[in-house]
Amino acid sequence: MIRIKKHLAEHWVPPLIGIALFLFLWSLLAQGGGALPGPLKTWDSAVVLFSDPFYQKTPNDQGIGWNILYSLGRVGIGFGLAALIGIPLGFMIGRFGFLDKMTSPIVSMLRPVSPLAWLPIGLLVFKAADPAAIWVIFISSIWPMIINTAMGVRQLPQDYLNVARVLNLSEWKIFTKILFPATLPYMLTGIRLAIGTAWLVIVAAEMLTGGVGIGFWVWDEWNNLNVEHIIIAIFVVGIIGLLLEMMLVQIAKRFSY
Amino acid sequence: MKKYVQIENVQMSFETKQGTFVALKDIDLKIDPGEFITLIGHSGCGKSTLLNLIAGLLMPTDGIMLCADREIAGPGPDRGVVFQNHSLLPWLTCFENVHLAVERVFGNTESKAQLAQRTQEALALVHLSHAEHKYPHEISGGMKQRVGIARALSMQPKVLLMDEPFGALDALTRAHLQDELMKIVAATKSTVVMVTHDVDEAVLLSDRIVMMTNGPAATIGEILTVDLPKPRNRLALANDAHYHSLRGAVLEFLYQKQAKKAA
Ligand SMILES: Nc1ncnc2c1ncn2[C@@H]1O[C@H](COP(=O)(O)OP(=O)(O)OP(=O)(O)O)[C@@H](O)[C@H]1O
Ligand SMILES: [Mg+2]
Numbered sequence: 001m002i003r004i005k006k007h008l009a010e011h012w013v014p015p016l017i018g019i020a021l022f023l024f025l026w027s028l029l030a031q032g033g034g035a036l037p038g039p040l041k042t043w044d045s046a047v048v049l050f051s052d053p054f055y056q057k058t059p060n061d062q063g064i065g066w067n068i069l070y071s072l073g074r075v076g077i078g079f080g081l082a083a084l085i086g087i088p089l090g091f092m093i094g095r096f097g098f099l100d101k102m103t104s105p106i107v108s109m110l111r112p113v114s115p116l117a118w119l120p121i122g123l124l125v126f127k128a129a130d131p132a133a134i135w136v137i138f139i140s141s142i143w144p145m146i147i148n149t150a151m152g153v154r155q156l157p158q159d160y161l162n163v164a165r166v167l168n169l170s171e172w173k174i175f176t177k178i179l180f181p182a183t184l185p186y187m188l189t190g191i192r193l194a195i196g197t198a199w200l201v202i203v204a205a206e207m208l209t210g211g212v213g214i215g216f217w218v219w220d221e222w223n224n225l226n227v228e229h230i231i232i233a234i235f236v237v238g239i240i241g242l243l244l245e246m247m248l249v250q251i252a253k254r255f256s257y
Numbered sequence: 258m259k260k261y262v263q264i265e266n267v268q269m270s271f272e273t274k275q276g277t278f279v280a281l282k283d284i285d286l287k288i289d290p291g292e293f294i295t296l297i298g299h300s301g302c303g304k305s306t307l308l309n310l311i312a313g314l315l316m317p318t319d320g321i322m323l324c325a326d327r328e329i330a331g332p333g334p335d336r337g338v339v340f341q342n343h344s345l346l347p348w349l350t351c352f353e354n355v356h357l358a359v360e361r362v363f364g365n366t367e368s369k370a371q372l373a374q375r376t377q378e379a380l381a382l383v384h385l386s387h388a389e390h391k392y393p394h395e396i397s398g399g400m401k402q403r404v405g406i407a408r409a410l411s412m413q414p415k416v417l418l419m420d421e422p423f424g425a426l427d428a429l430t431r432a433h434l435q436d437e438l439m440k441i442v443a444a445t446k447s448t449v450v451m452v453t454h455d456v457d458e459a460v461l462l463s464d465r466i467v468m469m470t471n472g473p474a475a476t477i478g479e480i481l482t483v484d485l486p487k488p489r490n491r492l493a494l495a496n497d498a499h500y501h502s503l504r505g506a507v508l509e510f511l512y513q514k515q516a517k518k519a520a
Contacts, residue, residue, distance in 0.1 A: 159344040162314055165331070166338045167358050167412075177357060181348040257347035257394065 037228045045228035062212055068236065071206065071214040075198045078137025082194060086145030087187060093146065094153025107146065115140030115201045119208060129209035136205045141194035148193070152186025153179065188252040195248060199241045261448055262288040262311060262416060267320030269306055279474045280306050284320070286467065286477065293442060293449045295459040297507065298469030299517050304452040305420055311450060312338050312418050325415065334362045337409030339419040343401040345393040351404045352389040355379050355411050362412045379411035382441060399430040410441065419451040423458070432491065435461060443488060456507045460500060461489060468510045471517065478515060481506055
């Protein structure tokens with residue numbers, strides 16, 4: 001009984017106090033006049049919004065559920081393509097010093113570039129908004145995957161390589177039994193960082209490209225001056241980002257030795 | 258009798274930032290089949306280096322190294338290695354760790370069932386059948402070391418190379434594993450080269466103790482033949498005068514002839 005109380009006190013009370021304080025400050029700010037709607041008003045609006053998340057009136061007027069799914073879809077495709085190219089590339093860069101030295105100046109130069117700077121190139125090459133947005137996701141999530149995978153390969157303990165040499169394993173066995181499992185935790189870190197950035201970037205990219213998606217929805221609601229919806233969108237983006245992160249942490253736990 | 262491992266005039270130097278570092282020089286050693294050799298010497302004298310040379314993990318800068326009359330050009334399944342820190346792959350179970358070695362050596366000639374049986378036999382040899390589906394982090398340090406030994410033995414190597422295999426273990430576990438090793442070696446008639454820093458272990462197990470001088474440019478100082486009859490019993494030896502004189506000879510070499518300069 002005392003244990004349960006202690007658990008409650010340690011794990012639930014502080015976050016609840018934090019949330020309560022946050023809501024209090026929010027309503028205080030909203031009270032002070034201006035256009036900012038308070039928590040209650042936003043909540044009411046959210047209830048209405050989520051009562052019919054999947055309506056489709058016009059191509060530009062669809063339910064919040066569709067907007068979320070479209071955004072997730074873009075992130076999924078862009079991120080998936082980045083994984084498909086970035087992870088094998090990371091393995092090769094980590095394994096072959098020559099390739100590492102060859103690519104390192106390019107990677108270090110391009111990595112700090114804001115992902116949105118790539119949008120015009122995407123528009124130019126693909127001549128359409130949707131592939132351009134996917135392109136931006138691709139480019140923003142490929143760096144952490146290349147860099148972390150390569151780091152994992154480089155950090156491979158000499159002991160494991162000695163085992164491989166003493167047992168005289170084939171390149172394929174070295175890859176499947178040693179290189180890949182040893183690198184997996186690093187790879188998952190790269191994936192986690194990549195998904196985080198991708199989700200961060202998609203909102204901004206969609207604001208610029210338009211179409212169905214949570215980013216464009218925010219922009220649209222701004223044009224409609226529907227501030228409750230903008231606040232709801234911020235929460236939605238935050239919560240989905242948190243869920244993605246938690247999912248990947250869970251997967252990473254499964255593969256830590 | 259034909260010599261099995263032959264090391265002639267071997268020199269080993271490493272290129273370091275401070276220039277060339279000669280670790281070993283003028284190493285001459287011939288090992289008979291079935292012989293149990295221990296390498297003993299102060300820390301940093303080059304014991305691991307010599308073992309890694311025989312394993313083929315390092316290439317000598319000079320000299321000749323032969324195993325069964327063939328030049329040692331790299332690691333091979335005829336030489337099983339037990340690493341100082343066990344070096345099991347943490348994402349594989351004990352069974353899978355051993356199976357990896359078995360598969361490599363016998364995979365082309367034997368059926369899946371035979372490979373699995375070999376793996377089980379190797380684990381049974383070190384009394385670990387009950388732990389075959391456990392992961393390395395789920396077993397004790399002594400058990401890990403035994404899996405490492407099982408992995409090396411499973412390849413049925415002609416030579417077993419061990420780098421301080423019991424170094425990190427407590428005295429009880431160590432004694433237990435030494436006894437098992439003696440039985441296994443007697444049964445398999447393996448040739449063994451083992452690095453140790455434990456004088457009692459060296460005398461108990463060896464046919465010959467190779468004592469190395471201090472580095473840099475370490476070499477073989479003396480070779481002591483241990484002519485105690487086998488099988489040996491640690492309790493009986495405790496009161497054996499000859500055992501004590503052999504032990505004394507090793508101690509004298511280490512702490513008088515090669516006394517470490519006070520650091
Ligand atoms: N790759 C290397 N590069 C440079 N120097 C090395 C290298 N490997 C070993 N040495 C040096 O060679 C010498 C012998 O090293 P080695 O590891 O063989 O010693 P050891 O006798 O096994 O010591 P210990 O009992 O502490 O394990 C040491 O002085 C070490 O610094
Ligand atoms: Mg050593």
